[in-house]
Amino acid sequence: MIIKELRLRNFRNFKNIHITLNPKMNVITGNNGQGKTNLLESLVFLSTTKSHRINDDKKLIMIGEDLANIDCLYNDNIDKRISAVIHQKGKTLLINKNPVQKSSEFVGLLNVILFSPSDINIFNEAPRERRKVINLEITKVSKKYIDSLNKYHKLLKERNLALKRENIDNIYLNILENQLIDNQIIIINERNNFIKIINENINKYFKKLINDDLKINIEYQSCIKINDELKMKKDLKDMYINNFEKDKYNQLTNYGVHKDDILFKINDLNVNDFASQGQRRLVVMAFKLSLKDYIIKKTGKIPILLLDDVLSELDVNKQTNLLNCIDDNIQTIITTSVLSNSLKIINKELNIQTIESGNIIKNKEVIK
Numbered sequence: 257m258i259i260k261e262l263r264l265r266n267f268r269n270f271k272n273i274h275i276t277l278n279p280k281m282n283v284i285t286g287n288n289g290q291g292k293t294n295l296l297e298s299l300v301f302l303s304t305t306k307s308h309r310i311n312d313d314k315k316l317i318m319i320g321e322d323l324a325n326i327d328c329l330y331n332d333n334i335d336k337r338i339s340a341v342i343h344q345k346g347k348t349l350l351i352n353k354n355p356v357q358k359s360s361e362f363v364g365l366l367n368v369i370l371f372s373p374s375d376i377n378i379f380n381e382a383p384r385e386r387r388k389v390i391n392l393e394i395t396k397v398s399k400k401y402i403d404s405l406n407k408y409h410k411l412l413k414e415r416n417l418a419l420k421r422e423n424i425d426n427i428y429l430n431i432l433e434n435q436l437i438d439n440q441i442i443i444i445n446e447r448n449n450f451i452k453i454i455n456e457n458i459n460k461y462f463k464k465l466i467n468d469d470l471k472i473n474i475e476y477q478s479c480i481k482i483n484d485e486l487k488m489k490k491d492l493k494d495m496y497i498n499n500f501e502k503d504k505y506n507q508l509t510n511y512g513v514h515k516d517d518i519l520f521k522i523n524d525l526n527v528n529d530f531a532s533q534g535q536r537r538l539v540v541m542a543f544k545l546s547l548k549d550y551i552i553k554k555t556g557k558i559p560i561l562l563l564d565d566v567l568s569e570l571d572v573n574k575q576t577n578l579l580n581c582i583d584d585n586i587q588t589i590i591t592t593s594v595l596s597n598s599l600k601i602i603n604k605e606l607n608i609q610t611i612e613s614g615n616i617i618k619n620k621e622v623i624k
C-alpha cells in the first residue's frame with residue numbers, strides 16, 4: 257500500500273497543502289510546532305477515523321474555520337481515493353467520493369502504523385490503554401472483531417442495567433450472559449491470535465535493534481484460560497455464576513474481556529518493573545515492527561510506517577538499526593526536526609520535504 261498524494265484543508269495548522277510522497281522513505285523536517293505531527297495525525301485519522309492525540313474531532317479543524325478536509329490518493333493494487341470531512345456535528349467519510357454509511361467500512365482501508373514518542377507510556381498506563389492498542393490493531397484487520405466488540409459492549413451495558421433493578425430478572429440475565437459468552441469467545445480467540453503472531457517476530461526485531469541477548473515477549477492476560485471453545489464457554493459461564501453476588505452488590509459486571517490486559521516481558525520479567533528507558537523504547541519499536549507483520553499476515557497488504565520524531569530519542573547506532581529493520585518495499589514517513597546522521601548514512605533514497613508554519617516549503621529534494 258502506497259500513499260501517492262495527501263491534501264489537507266483547514267486541518268490543524270494547514271490552510272491548504274498538497275503533498276506528494278515517494279513509495280519508499282519520506283522525511284518531513286521542520287522546527288518544533290510547524291505541523292509535522294499534525295500531518296501524520298491526518299493519516300492516522302484516515303486509517304482509524306480517530307486522532308491518536310485527542311478524542312474531540314472538532315479540535316482538528318483549523319481555529320476559526322467550519323470544517324476540515326483530509327483527502328488521500330493511495331495505491332492498493334489500484335488507485336483509490338479516501339477522504340474525511342470533519343465538521344461541527346461529526347464527520348463524513350468517503351471512498352472514491354462516495355460517503356460510507358458505517359465507519360467500519362472505512363477503518364483499515366489505509367493501514368498505517370504510527371511510532372510515536374508517547375508509545376513508551378504503554379507500559380505504565382492502565383490496562384484499558386493497552387486494550388485500546390490491541391483493539392485498534394485487530395479492528396483494522398477484522399470486521400468480525402469490530403462486530404463482536406460492539407455487540408459485547410452493548411450487551412455489557414444491558415447486563416449492568418439489569419443488575420441495577422430491584423427485582424433481578426434471572427431469565428433475562430441468562431439470555432444476556434449467553435450472548436456475552438458467544439461474543440467473548442470471538443474476542444478472546446482474535447486477541448490470542450494477535451499475541452501469537454506478534455510473538456513470532458518481536459524478539460527477532462528486538463535483537464536487531466539492541467544487539468543484545470535479552471529476550472522479550474508479550475503475554476495475554478485473559479479473564480479465562482485459553483482452551484477449546486466448549487471449555488472456554490463453560491469457564492465463562494462459571495465466571496458469571498461465581499461472581500453473581502459480587503456483580504449484584506457492585507451493580508456491574510466485574511469480570512470479562514473488558515478487563516483483559518497484555519503484559520510485556522523482558523527476560524521473563526515485567527518491562528514496567530525492570531526495563532530501562534532506552535530498552536522500553538526499543539521494546540515498543542520491536543512491537544510496532546511486529547505489528548507490520550501481523551497486518552501483512554492478516555490482510556496480505558503492506559502497511560505504511562509513520563515514525564514521528566522517534567529517531568532523536570535513539571543513539572546513532574540504534575537509529576541505523578531501526579532504519580535497517582524497515583524493508584525497501586515499505587513506504588515510510590519519518591518526521592524529524594534535525595536531519596540526523598543515520599538518515600545520511602543508511603544509503604536509502606530519501607524524499608525530503610520541509611514544513612514551515614503549515615506550509616511545505618521544499619519539495620522532492622532527493623539525497624542518496
Ligand SMILES: Nc1ncnc2c1ncn2[C@@H]1O[C@H](COP(=O)(O)OP(=O)(O)OP(=O)(O)O)[C@@H](O)[C@H]1O
Nearest residue numbers: 268269288289290291292293294315316317318319
Ligand atoms: N485546530 C488548530 N488550528 C490551528 N492550529 C493548530 C490547531 N491545532 C494545533 N495547531 C497548531 O499546530 C502546531 C503544532 O503542530 P505539531 O504538533 O504538528 O508540531 P510539530 O511540528 O510536530 O512540532 P514538534 O517538533 O514540537 O513535535 C502548533 O503551532 C499549534 O498551535
Ligand SMILES: [Mg+2]
Nearest residue numbers: 292293294565
Ligand atoms: Mg511533533
